[in-house]
Amino acid sequence: MEMPIPNPAVLARKARVVDRLLSVLPKDAVIHEEAETRAYECDALTAYKCPPMLAVLPSTTQEVSDVLRICHEEGVPVVPRGSGTSLAGGALPTADCAILGVARMNDVLDTDYENRIIRVQSGRTNLSVTGAVEEEDFFYAPDPSSQLACAIAGNIAMNSGGAHCLKYGVTTNNLLGVTMVMMDGTVVEIGGAHLDAGGLDLLGVICGSEGQLGVVTEATLRILRKPEGARPVLIAFDDNEVAGHCVSDIIKSGILPVAIEFMDTLCIKACENFAHAGYPDCNALLIVEVEGSEAEIDSQLAKIIEIAKRHNPVELRESQSAEESAKIWLGRKSAFGAMGQMNDYMCLDGTIPVSALPLVLRRINELSEQYGLPVGNVFHAGDGNMHPLILFDANMPGDLELCEEFGAEILKLCVDVGGCLTGEHGVGVEKRDLMLHQYTAEDLEAQMAIKDVFDPVWLLNPAKVFPLSVSQDRRVAQVAAQ
Amino acid sequence: MSDMRPETETELAEIVAGLAAPVRIVGGGTRGVPGPETALHVSGLQGIELYEPGALTLVAKAGTSVSEIETALAAEGQRLAFEPMDHRGLLGTTGEQTIGGVVAANVSGPRRVQAGACRDFLLGVRYVDGTGQVIKNGGRVMKNVTGYDLVKLMAGSWGTLGVLSEVSFKVLPQPEVTETLMVAVPDVTQAVQAMSAALSSPFEVSGAAYDPAEGHVMLRIEGFTESVQYRAAQMIHVVAGFGVVTRIGAAEAMWAGVRDVAAFHGVEGDVWRISVKPTDAPEVAEALQADGLVFDWGGGLIWARVPAGTDLRSRVGSLRGHATLVRADQATRDVQPMFHPEPAPLAAITQGLRTRFDPRGLFNPGLMG
Structure with missing residues (x-):
């Protein structure tokens, strides 16, 4: 993986940068010893590693603002980091960068059931957002498989999805507002508790911008009332392609399950060994989940089973208990880990x-x-x-x-x-x-123009998203300006 | 300079590249967008490019009429779930709504509270920027985080960043049945409480509106027959404490009336659209001192009718949300910007984006700051 050559001028300023950061952060929030920076050398894409020049762990929006202002003045690239669970290397450091971790910012700021929103600090983990509202039977819908560990900050940066977004949408559909710090330290409020943007949909472009436009420190999220119940059905086929046709037919029928998950032989075996969910022995397995009251679930599953039967499944099995459903989902959500054991x-x-x-x-x-x-x-x-x-x-x-x-x-x-x-x-x-396989240079130029507006000096997570050849002029201009 | 009417994306790009003066971008011309006299019409870019009912996706050229798209979807039992508002009755405009106009204005109806807005269903765009360059973003799949999301940025940008040439959508099945409950509620505060109770229930409300003139909260439930019967019965228990509940069936015309603000059709006065946190609605509504009010989105969307020339924004002071001037005469428009003024750092970002996307300031100048 080609990464830009670390800027020697920045590395030479390390001691001064550390001193300045220590003037705005507590001692334990500035990590600069080589043995300790190694903890931030990679995210969940472990094939690539590079310890950062330093890492900071601010606790407030003001501290984030101070850090970014200093890094901006010193020309230090900043790589924002949620929980470091990115599978795409979104939080991979460069040797001359400061990792800005938001893990210490994990408070719930406001829970508002009447308006169906929650305001949290961005370092809070995905699952603990639901945890904060579960007592009142509410939940936060986007559910990436890493939800136990991953932070809302990272969810916003990557516009994370999950198994249940077939019905509930991904992060961008459930995000109403953010407090964000720009690279020069300016704090902006975008959106809020209302449903639509006033002016341009800046929230829409920030979500999924991979930490390249600003550092989100607080977020207002939509929470939803939990359905009365949910139940998965397992549909087993001896052929992948037949399973694919079955998925298409279910969708066309007008039923909208909350999730339709697919696993093939290799994954079924790995997940079964891990979760003992009682997955059928087959070549292709669908987990289809529907929600509602018991009677609603029965009638929806009956429709789904009727469609499935037309494709001659080798086995059809409805979950018989909440415990069995939990196992079925544990297996599916552990798929990556289970495969990783092989x-x-x-x-x-x-x-x-x-x-x-x-x-x-x-x-x-x-x-x-x-x-x-x-x-x-x-x-x-x-x-x-x-x-x-x-x-x-x-x-x-x-x-x-x-x-x-x-x-x-x-x-x-x-x-x-x-x-x-x-x-x-x-x-x-x-x-x-691979971006140039999907987009033309002009398409990417339009995207980079957005970064030019939010982060004119290209210091935020600069070596990501765009092929280095395409972003080169901008990054070189930044280094030359030092 | 006379109006321009390209019929292909290539022609559109050539025209934009050759523009010497600012233009007003017009789809069907139904949404009363103010701007320069010279119009760039997009309605010549016609046709549904791709429609896969089994994948719930539709791609159409920006000038395709909404009615053509809705007819094609209805033939397969599907629809645009975000219920695009039709501005014609409110503004007294004529013409055919185009799908590009729907996207440019990000218009969404009562189902916004449950299904999402236009921007949530928009999967991809193609547009011509201010230099005449054709740009694409997104695509036709439901999950896509490949690069920045310009799809959402283009939705609701009112033509100020580029001229849309093609849009793609996620569509949804039409429900088997629709049931509407009407709850007699005497005031806004109780109405918002009733709607919050309904929207916070597990019974999936797809519309929650309040008409203070009639004193009715309206709640909509959609889906398969048995499910709708069950949920409607449960919902009656949820809201029974707020007032007398009546079941009135699908009430399609009534929901279209909520969507298009029928209460203000043909009635004098400026019309404002105010977006707030639902529980702020009663206080904001009182401060508005309006001649007429309609509440949608559980109270989160307020339509207000006030005497011509009213400086409505000064009445709500530090509004936590925003107010858009939807209907007014030119004299009012000269002093009241259509969109809510933004705080300085956001205004700078907006200006920066416009300068990048449209460096010569050709598209709908004066709109959106």
């Missing part, structure tokens, strides 16, 4: 039109044989968000490169059938160099 893996998240599922699954299998690397498929089938997991051995010379080449082929295929490189994980460094 070998190193690379997880992709290209999205395709649902109608292209059978074709893309067939092609991935062909490529898997061609490259000699096994692939497990586990994904959000209802919205076409694939998650091929390519297994490789990081200790085997050349295996990572082969895996990356294979992964790139799959992602290009996703784009070619009308989809995109990433549905919910973000571009980060991982998909950065």
